[in-house]
Amino acid sequence: MKLYNKRIGFILSYQTLIPHGGIGQFAKSFCELMHENGIKVDIITDKQPQDNDFVKSLKANIIAPVDPLKYTDHSSIHMYGDTFCYERQANLRNAIVKALEQNLYDVFICNTYESVQVASTMGLEDIAQVIAYTHLESQIFKDTKNPFLYNTNVMMRKQLEVDGIFLGTQSKFNQHEIGGYHLPIPITERNLLQEHHKSREGILFIGRWEEGKNPELFIELIEQTKLPAKVMTSPNGAKKFEDRLKKIGVPYEIKTSIVGQEKVEFMTGARVSFNPSTVESYGMAFYEQCLQMPTVALQNQRWTNNFDKKHYFVCNKKNMASIVEDLYLKYPTAKSWYDTGILKEQKWIEDQVFSKWNDCFKDFQGKKSTSNTAKICSHTTVKLADYIKSLNRTIICMDDIRSVYTNKHKFMVLYTDYNTYLTKDNNFSPEEKLESTNLFEGL
Numbered sequence: 243m244k245l246y247n248k249r250i251g252f253i254l255s256y257q258t259l260i261p262h263g264g265i266g267q268f269a270k271s272f273c274e275l276m277h278e279n280g281i282k283v284d285i286i287t288d289k290q291p292q293d294n295d296f297v298k299s300l301k302a303n304i305i306a307p308v309d310p311l312k313y314t315d316h317s318s319i320h321m322y323g324d325t326f327c328y329e330r331q332a333n334l335r336n337a338i339v340k341a342l343e344q345n346l347y348d349v350f351i352c353n354t355y356e357s358v359q360v361a362s363t364m365g366l367e368d369i370a371q372v373i374a375y376t377h378l379e380s381q382i383f384k385d386t387k388n389p390f391l392y393n394t395n396v397m398m399r400k401q402l403e404v405d406g407i408f409l410g411t412q413s414k415f416n417q418h419e420i421g422g423y424h425l426p427i428p429i430t431e432r433n434l435l436q437e438h439h440k441s442r443e444g445i446l447f448i449g450r451w452e453e454g455k456n457p458e459l460f461i462e463l464i465e466q467t468k469l470p471a472k473v474m475t476s477p478n479g480a481k482k483f484e485d486r487l488k489k490i491g492v493p494y495e496i497k498t499s500i501v502g503q504e505k506v507e508f509m510t511g512a513r514v515s516f517n518p519s520t521v522e523s524y525g526m527a528f529y530e531q532c533l534q535m536p537t538v539a540l541q542n543q544r545w546t547n548n549f550d551k552k553h554y555f556v557c558n559k560k561n562m563a564s565i566v567e568d569l570y571l572k573y574p575t576a577k578s579w580y581d582t583g584i585l586k587e588q589k590w591i592e593d594q595v596f597s598k599w600n601d602c603f604k605d606f607q608g609k610k611s612t613s614n615t616a617k618i619c620s621h622t623t624v625k626l627a628d629y630i631k632s633l634n635r636t637i638i639c640m641d642d643i644r645s646v647y648t649n650k651h652k653f654m655v656l657y658t659d660y661n662t663y664l665t666k667d668n669n670f671s672p673e674e675k676l677e678s679t680n681l682f683e684g685l
Contacts, residue, residue, distance in 0.1 A: 243674055246282040246657040248603070251347040253334060253357040256306065259291040261501045262450065262476040264526055265353060265377065266296065270501070271428040273301040279596055282657050286341050286350075288333035296501060303660065305344075307336040325394040326356055334360045342643045343630045345662040346655065349603060351375050351410075358401045365640050367406030369647035371606035374402055375410045375425065377523040382411070382419050383544070387521065408602060412524045413548040423602045426595045427526055431506050434530050435589050438510035439576045444470035444495070445566065446512035446531065451479030454521030456540075459559065461486045463516055466563040468492055469570065472512045474500065474527075510534050510576070514569050516562075524548055533588055535579055536569040538562065553584055611648040618646050623665040625672075 252272065258265035273283045283302045290306040291297050297304065311329035334357050341347070349371045352358045358374045366372060380388040380395045381402065388395065402409055402420065409422025417424045429435060445464065449455035457479070464471045464487065471494040473483045480498050487494040497508050515531040516538050522528070522545035531537040532553045539546050541556040557565040573579045618629065626646070630638055646664075653664035656672060663672050 243658060243672070245672075246280055248281040248348045249345055249657045249662065250276060250281060250283045251286045251305075251338070251341055251350045252283050252302065252353060253286045253338070253350060253361060254353040255330065255356070256287045256289040256291040258354065259285070259287070259297055259300075260476075261296040261499045262474070264523065267430040267501075267526055268353070268377075268427050269302075270296075270300060271430040274432075275428040275596055275599075277301040279600075282659065284341060284345065284347075286334070286337045288330045288337060296499070299501070305337055305341045307333050307340060310336075320391075323391040324389045325391050326359075326397070331356050331360050335364065338364065339638060343638055344627050344660070345657070346370075346626060346646065346650065349373060349606075353377075355381065355398050355401075358404075358407070362401070362404045362407045365644065367404075368609045369644055370608060371408060371603065372406070373408045373410050373423075373425075373602070374404075376402065376416070376420070377412070379521065379523050379545070382416050408606070410602065415547045416524075423598070425599055425602060426591075427524065428595050429530065429592055430526060431502070431530065433503065433506045434509070434533050435585065435592060437576065437580055437585065438506070438534070440510060442511060442513040442535070442574070442576060444472040444493070444512050445570075446472045446474070446509060446515035446535070448474040448509075448515070448517070448527040448531065449519065450476045451482045454519060456518040456520055457483065459518040459540075459562075460516055461490070462559075463518075463562055463566060464492055464494075465490050467567055467570075469566070470494060472508065473497070474505070474508065513573065514538065514566055516566060518562075519543070519545070521545070528554070533585055534576075536573050538566055538569065608650075609648050610651050611645075614649075614652075616645045616649050618649050618664070619652065621664065623663065623667050623670050626662040626664065629664075 252269060254265055254269060259269065260266045269285060276283050284305055285302045286305045289310045291304065310333045313327055313329055316327045316329055338361065347370055350361050350366065351373045352361050353375050355378055361372050376382060380386045380390060381398050409420065410425035411417055411420060411422060412425065412427045414424055447460045451457050470492055471487055473496045475483060475498060477498045480496050483496055500508060512535060514536050517528050517531065518540050520543060525545055525548060528537065536555060538555045538557050541558055555565060555569065633642055650664060653666055656663040656665065658672055658674055
């Protein structure tokens with residue numbers, strides 16, 4: 243049985259737990275990185291996600307409320323201009339409470355804008371570290387095009403200023419704009435940091451069929467160059483890409499929602515990538531493309547400031563075809579791109595990712611009680627779930643959990659895959675039966 247030295251609650255919307263989305267990919271790579279470093283991650287979400295291979299692959303428990311509120315009224319009321327979904331916020335609150343009935347968390351990471359207000363106002367911020375992690379361009383910059391109402395954008399930025407929370411973002415460029423901590427997203431597929439010497443053909447595009455990803459310009463590029471096309475997209479976008487590429491008559495290959503080695507094999511089979519996005523919160527796909535092949539973006543895009551300019555190429559609509567064709571000839575093999583030194587350089591940078599997160603974790607010190615009157619202090623060894631159950635409450639009061647948190651420094655805190663133990667016995671070692679990874683399903 244594995245013991246962990248820390249436990250993190252990773253809070254996000256269930257809708258983002260998909261392989262073809264940036265937050266889902268972040269969740270995957272973050273869980274893997276923390277697991278490698280002896281830290282357990284539980285994903286706390288507003289609804290139970292679909293039971294699929296991607297969710298099963300996550301090195302995390304999934305915690306969702308038992309009877310979540312529906313979002314149909316919200317969708318009807320805010321059909322054209324979106325705002326905070328208060329039903330989702332209630333679901334997230336209930337999921338956090340359920341999680342705390344089972345475990346203590348050293349850190350809560352708010353990875354959806356609607357969770358920041360919830361976690362930061364539950365009375366947790368002085369006993370557990372609350373990190374507001376922002377991906378949204380509209381939380382970082384004011385002049386953005388997004389689906390949210392004006393004052394919703396204002397409120398999303400204002401909530402990052404709440405006392406007691408830590409602010410994190412994935413790039414130095416973002417950090418310069420909003421402050422806080424530079425907490426890089428770990429690369430989603432570690433094998434993309436390795437060399438892959440194989441035949442390479444075609445132009446790679448990664449992204450959904452949506453305006454911000456600019457797929458029409460990719461289609462236009464293929465039409466001009468007549469080079470083979472390789473597309474990684476969502477299931478909904480696949481048919482649109484196929485319909486358009488069929489008309490052009492070039493060889494093409496389309497993959498949907500791929501992860502792991504299949505994704506690595508597909509990407510490293512392309513010779514050049516084209517990323518014409520006009521809206522990106524960061525661009526993990528762009529980062530991964532740059533590692534393995536010459537990658538082209540549109541000039542004068544704010545999001546490309548997240549990356550070293552020597553690692554990618556820029557174009558405009560007029561010269562994109564000539565630039566891509568030149569790169570296609572200049573870098574015909576994997577070796578010709580690796581000889582630029584980018585892979586070696588980025589490996590070193592990737593090795594620093596955990597230490598940046600860990601330095602942030604170390605900067606928090608929770609409130610400690612000097613009194614021994616709390617009920618938890620009467621125990622020598624106790625499993626948190628048993629202690630909470632012994633309180634005989636229908637639902638826990640936050641003061642119950644605060645009492646445990648403020649006195650936990652008087653115990654050794656032991657984290658297993660599914661539970662938290664507090665003990666004063668130096669010889670105690672928990673024994674647990676092998677439990678299903680769906681332990682929290684239906685809570």
